[in-house]
Amino acid sequence: MRVERGESGPTLCPTTLSSVRLAWPFSFRRVPGSPPQQGSTRMQAMLKQRSGVRAAQPGRRAVQIRAVAAPVKAASASKTPLVTPEVAKDLYYDMVLGREFEEMCAQMYYRGKMFGFVHLYSGQEAVSTGVIRLLRQDDHVVSTYRDHVHALSKNVPAREVMAELFGKKTGCCRGQGGSMHMFSAKYNVLGGYAFIGEGIPVGLGAAFQSKYRRDVLGDEKSDSVTCSFFGDGTCNVGQFYESLNMAALYKLPHIFVVENNLWAIGMSHLRATSRTSGDHDPHIYKKGPAFGMPGVHVDGMDVLKVRQVAQEAIERARRGEGPTLIEAETYRFRGHSLADPDELRSKEEKARYLERDPIPQLKKYMLEHGLATEAEIKELEAKVMEVVEDSVKFAEESPKPERGQLLENVFADPRGFGIAEDGRYRYQMPGFSSGTAIVS
Amino acid sequence: MTVRDALNSALDEELARDDKVYVLGEEVGEYQGAYKITRGLLQKFGPDRVKDTPITEAGFTGIAVGSAFAGLRPVCEFMTWNFAMQAIDQIINSAAKTLYMSAGQINCPIVFRGPNGAAAGVAAQHSQCFASWYSSVPGLKVLAPYDAEDARGLLKAAIRDPDPVVFLENEILYGQAFPVTPQVLDKDFTLPIGKAKVMREGKHVTLVSFSKMVGYCLKAADTLAKEGIDVEVINLRSIKPLDKDTLIASLKKTHKMVTVEEGWPQCGVGSEVSALMMEHAFDELDAPVLRVTGAEVPMPYAANLEAAALPQIDDIVKAVKSIA
Numbered sequence: 035m036r037v038e039r040g041e042s043g044p045t046l047c048p049t050t051l052s053s054v055r056l057a058w059p060f061s062f063r064r065v066p067g068s069p070p071q072q073g074s075t076r077m078q079a080m081l082k083q084r085s086g087v088r089a090a091q092p093g094r095r096a097v098q099i100r101a102v103a104a105p106v107k108a109a110s111a112s113k114t115p116l117v118t119p120e121v122a123k124d125l126y127y128d129m130v131l132g133r134e135f136e137e138m139c140a141q142m143y144y145r146g147k148m149f150g151f152v153h154l155y156s157g158q159e160a161v162s163t164g165v166i167r168l169l170r171q172d173d174h175v176v177s178t179y180r181d182h183v184h185a186l187s188k189n190v191p192a193r194e195v196m197a198e199l200f201g202k203k204t205g206c207c208r209g210q211g212g213s214m215h216m217f218s219a220k221y222n223v224l225g226g227y228a229f230i231g232e233g234i235p236v237g238l239g240a241a242f243q244s245k246y247r248r249d250v251l252g253d254e255k256s257d258s259v260t261c262s263f264f265g266d267g268t269c270n271v272g273q274f275y276e277s278l279n280m281a282a283l284y285k286l287p288h289i290f291v292v293e294n295n296l297w298a299i300g301m302s303h304l305r306a307t308s309r310t311s312g313d314h315d316p317h318i319y320k321k322g323p324a325f326g327m328p329g330v331h332v333d334g335m336d337v338l339k340v341r342q343v344a345q346e347a348i349e350r351a352r353r354g355e356g357p358t359l360i361e362a363e364t365y366r367f368r369g370h371s372l373a374d375p376d377e378l379r380s381k382e383e384k385a386r387y388l389e390r391d392p393i394p395q396l397k398k399y400m401l402e403h404g405l406a407t408e409a410e411i412k413e414l415e416a417k418v419m420e421v422v423e424d425s426v427k428f429a430e431e432s433p434k435p436e437r438g439q440l441l442e443n444v445f446a447d448p449r450g451f452g453i454a455e456d457g458r459y460r461y462q463m464p465g466f467s468s469g470t471a472i473v474s
Numbered sequence: 475m476t477v478r479d480a481l482n483s484a485l486d487e488e489l490a491r492d493d494k495v496y497v498l499g500e501e502v503g504e505y506q507g508a509y510k511i512t513r514g515l516l517q518k519f520g521p522d523r524v525k526d527t528p529i530t531e532a533g534f535t536g537i538a539v540g541s542a543f544a545g546l547r548p549v550c551e552f553m554t555w556n557f558a559m560q561a562i563d564q565i566i567n568s569a570a571k572t573l574y575m576s577a578g579q580i581n582c583p584i585v586f587r588g589p590n591g592a593a594a595g596v597a598a599q600h601s602q603c604f605a606s607w608y609s610s611v612p613g614l615k616v617l618a619p620y621d622a623e624d625a626r627g628l629l630k631a632a633i634r635d636p637d638p639v640v641f642l643e644n645e646i647l648y649g650q651a652f653p654v655t656p657q658v659l660d661k662d663f664t665l666p667i668g669k670a671k672v673m674r675e676g677k678h679v680t681l682v683s684f685s686k687m688v689g690y691c692l693k694a695a696d697t698l699a700k701e702g703i704d705v706e707v708i709n710l711r712s713i714k715p716l717d718k719d720t721l722i723a724s725l726k727k728t729h730k731m732v733t734v735e736e737g738w739p740q741c742g743v744g745s746e747v748s749a750l751m752m753e754h755a756f757d758e759l760d761a762p763v764l765r766v767t768g769a770e771v772p773m774p775y776a777a778n779l780e781a782a783a784l785p786q787i788d789d790i791v792k793a794v795k796s797i798a
Contacts, residue, residue, distance in 0.1 A: 174544065176540075207575060207576050207577040207579070208577035208578075209577075210574055210575055210576075210577045211575040211576060211577065215575040215576075217572070217575060217576030217577075217579055217580055218576075218579065219576070219579035219580050220579075224540065224543055224544075224580065225568075225572065225575070225576075226575070227567070227568070228567075229563055229567055232536065232563055232564065232567055232568060234536070235532065235533045235534075235535070235536020235537050235539070235540060235564065236536050236537075236539055236540035236543065236564075236568055237540060238533075238536065238537045238540060239536060239537040239538060239539055239540015239541035239542070239543065239544065240540045240541065240543065240544040241540075242537050242540065242541045242544075242546075243540075243541045243544035243545060243546050244544075246496070246522065246541065246546060249522050250493060250496070250522045250523060251493060251494070272532060273532045273533060273536065276528075276530040276532055276533025276534075276536075277533055277536070279528060279530065279533070280527070280528065280530060280533050280534065280537060283528070442577075442578070443573050443574050443576075443577050443578040444573070444574055444612050444613050445573070445613065445615070445636075445637045446573055446578075446581035446583075446636035446637050447635055447636050447637050
């Protein structure tokens, strides 16, 4: 653990994955009114350092964390690039797609093409791209209502996502899900949940299935993993803790990805979450070791760092070593939703994070390391605009669902609609459904 | 065969038939089941298929639901349905609604089961009947077995069903034995979901009920027969979908109906039956549909108060006589 002084105050470099593993056997036996007893001099030294730092800076309120992922590398100083040109271009394309798509959503919403609750991801692209572009098609992703970009990173076609947002029948959920409920059986996106915290146990279930397939059904190749994405607010919901416990208990191939953007609507993370013992601020990643899994903090505005951390977590999970908790420090450039006036966040905070925009960061990296030329980058951006504009055109021109679609897909077994007057099952009556439900 | 053994044998056979089926819940494994419904299953199928969970309703229900989305067929046991209130988010928002939200892509072949309704002296937080709550949710199927035949047939049908099924058992019935035919004992015996059963034919009044109250209705029918009132007793078996056609056919015979349930009166199952009969068979009714329900109170502890809060055989007899 190191404590550095940054330009605007002390910053905290949290532990890397491997050193967190070493740090597990700490036990704090608390006696009320007295400081915690620890067995390790390393911990004592660290606490002393930090309390000294705190004493030197009274009244510091803002969370200032410059996070480093393992292995520790200053990206621009190194000569060898961390990724190949193909990977870099894929990452860049995906982040720009996420950004342009979300910005287009904002435009469409204010033009009345989209309605209801829409929560945009602008600014957080590095987390979605950094984690999901490492996954295979058979890996699962679960998210909350801020799920458009997770679906896009998982390869759900932009056309289908946009049409879904417009409420058209060509949408990925035929207009029945909407912004907050993106599902794709083909790409294994298991939602899209409005209730934060609800998705995490569902994600554990998909990971459970992967392990069950190997242990019980005898499929030795079964090593798919599941990533659940959620925010800092979710980390106070009971289902989060229940899930941490069970993921570690059952050693599930599941990765908890906390997108800590410091705000849950208008509630600051600092006001909502208690501080972890011995810290100035609440640290979510530290809750991992309490449940028996590594907890890692990463700079969520740097896609390459996120990718490094995610890579290690995914490989751990595939090897059968169990779950990981990743806390990505990130920021949403827009309000909680398109209806949020976003009055509580300070201009200074927004400006600070705008400077760390992940897309220009990656662009700079690619140019400096010769991973792409200016022309190639412009080509990628042009391609994205083409895809996004095409998706809007497609959504506009697509038909709305017919009224008959209302009753479809309530049950997989259409017999669930009961028995008709003549004694036959209702689904057997002609014209009951246009045949989307499959009877097993 | 007791209802307990009926459920146990059904679980045993379904676990053997399809290795994607697994059971999870509190105390289902080493403890042999809080009510011994899963007795012997851990020994037979191992800890990977009969999983003991921590006390984490929302969490383990979510895991079960997520694994069902991903292709497994869990049987999720709640120690009682009261505790499922901690998991109701997963039952309704995830399990019931996802097929619709995903427009048919992702179904949830899960069975949620456990004892429902009042037991004996377990007081307010352990005695609620949840039939009417769950039966109002589109996307769920709600079943309530009465005897051993119901228990076997409906549970096996539920496990084989591709949709989420809420399976409401009754603790008092677990120990009761009922005669079973060889057909019921067949390992592929299932009952159709959505069909009620006429337990006893009659011509003067129709009694409609489910779960433990079916037994009470049958006893009330015996009492009433001595006074010359011939009662038809219908066991709903399936609260959702509700077999209104069987009810209407019965009403056409008797022209009078009384519903009996343990749960609270407002918006109960009886309210739904009453509305349906009025809408679809108004001219067949010679009297309003009467509802015999539990009292509008949280369940008291004292034995005499508890008896006063639940329908008794006398209450059913009185209700029938008032319109017979």
